[in-house]
Amino acid sequence: MSLASGATLLVGRSATMFGATSSTTPSLATNSVWKLGGDLPVNRLGFGAMRITGEGIWGWPPDRDNALKVLKRAVELGVNLIDTADAYGPEVSELLIAEALYPYPAGLVIATKGGNTRPGPDQWVPDGRPEYLKRCVEKSLKRLRLERIDLYQLHRIDPKVPMEESLGALKEMQTAGKIRHVGLSEVAPDEIERARKVLPIVSVQNRYNIADRKWEKTLVYCEKENLGFMPWSPVGGKRGLKPGDALEALAKAHSATVYQLALAWLLQRSPVMLPIPGTSSVAHVEENVAAAKLKLSPQEWKTIDALAGEGKEKLESKK
Numbered sequence: 086m087s088l089a090s091g092a093t094l095l096v097g098r099s100a101t102m103f104g105a106t107s108s109t110t111p112s113l114a115t116n117s118v119w120k121l122g123g124d125l126p127v128n129r130l131g132f133g134a135m136r137i138t139g140e141g142i143w144g145w146p147p148d149r150d151n152a153l154k155v156l157k158r159a160v161e162l163g164v165n166l167i168d169t170a171d172a173y174g175p176e177v178s179e180l181l182i183a184e185a186l187y188p189y190p191a192g193l194v195i196a197t198k199g200g201n202t203r204p205g206p207d208q209w210v211p212d213g214r215p216e217y218l219k220r221c222v223e224k225s226l227k228r229l230r231l232e233r234i235d236l237y238q239l240h241r242i243d244p245k246v247p248m249e250e251s252l253g254a255l256k257e258m259q260t261a262g263k264i265r266h267v268g269l270s271e272v273a274p275d276e277i278e279r280a281r282k283v284l285p286i287v288s289v290q291n292r293y294n295i296a297d298r299k300w301e302k303t304l305v306y307c308e309k310e311n312l313g314f315m316p317w318s319p320v321g322g323k324r325g326l327k328p329g330d331a332l333e334a335l336a337k338a339h340s341a342t343v344y345q346l347a348l349a350w351l352l353q354r355s356p357v358m359l360p361i362p363g364t365s366s367v368a369h370v371e372e373n374v375a376a377a378k379l380k381l382s383p384q385e386w387k388t389i390d391a392l393a394g395e396g397k398e399k400l401e402s403k404k
């Protein structure tokens with residue numbers, strides 16, 4: 086699809102396509118850039134590098150050259166925030182990022198994570214022991230060929246280890262100059278508050294998309310506190326958006342795809358929103374990056390919001 090045409094159509098046809106207007110309109114985010122940690126400017130639409138590994142996020146991808154192309158294309162298109170983790174592959178995603186992009190272009194922010202181990206395909210077991218985490222940081226530095234990691238995220242809080250101990254280890258690595266900023270993943274506001282007593286937290290990565298707002302309170306907390314919010318599964322993850330979803334008719338009418346509408350909706354939801362859609366396909370990277378250009382009017386945004394709400398109820402009733 087033509088990206089520009091999609092954007093024009095969305096703006097130009099809003100009144101007729103979406104019908105009734107409302108007296109209360111949300112104030113929508115318009116910033117294309119966000120300063121992560123106050124000092125790292127990133128284009129808000131990033132890239133998630135979990136899907137460039139093998140099946141079950143395990144091992145090498147079936148087409149390694151294609152995975153390298155996906156990463157290069159994302160950066161060519163202006164993506165300068167790439168999310169990864171030592172657990173993706175494990176190791177494979179970080180190794181591929183270095184293979185594809187090192188020496189890194191100026192301004193590229195690689196955000197990695199540690200604290201989730203991988204006994205096998207599709208298996209994830211938290212390990213937040215301080216010594217283990219420190220080893221993880223050292224190994225990620227080596228794989229990514231970096232001297233300092235711009236954003237290191239605690240992948241999961243380990244229920245067996247007090248959060249303060251895990252974060253204390255990351256603080257040590259920060260003091261040693263091996264980590265620039267620290268982020269969290271899958272956390273509630275009270276956990277972020279606890280973490281901030283140990284060290285500064287600049288971002289949170291929680292599952293969030295149009296049909297899954299479980300972490301709404303965390304998003305609101307991040308907005309209030311000016312922390313970056315990286316929604317994972319931004320287009321619905323493995324289950325994904327499908328033909329027949331409520332969004333499809335609207336997307337078709339605008340020569341866009343449901344994925345693009347979902348990403349545009351997220352970007353406009355909040356100025357701190359940093360979606361990291363994951364894909365193993367060059368065409369999908371192109372499509373996803375283009376979504377940053379789609380501008381929804383407040384009425385369009387609200388209509389999509391409500392439609393997704395209906396979709397969510399449908400999904401939930403199937404469980």
Ligand SMILES: NC(=O)c1ccc[n+]([C@@H]2O[C@H](COP(=O)([O-])OP(=O)(O)OC[C@H]3O[C@@H](n4cnc5c(N)ncnc54)[C@H](OP(=O)(O)O)[C@@H]3O)[C@@H](O)[C@H]2O)c1
Nearest residue numbers: 133134135270317318319320321322344362363364365369
């Ligand atoms: N913090 C955490 O605990 C956590 C957990 C999971 C993920 N993450 C991070 O978040 C990123 C995104 O999460 P995710 O990959 O689970 O979910 P996602 O980005 O919502 O969905 C990825 C899935 O959607 C498909 N897809 C993406 N763009 C598409 C498009 N334009 N058209 C059609 N299909 C499309 C991909 O398939 P194709 O490959 O065929 O495009 C893939 O199966 C990950 O890459 C990872 O960096 C973090």
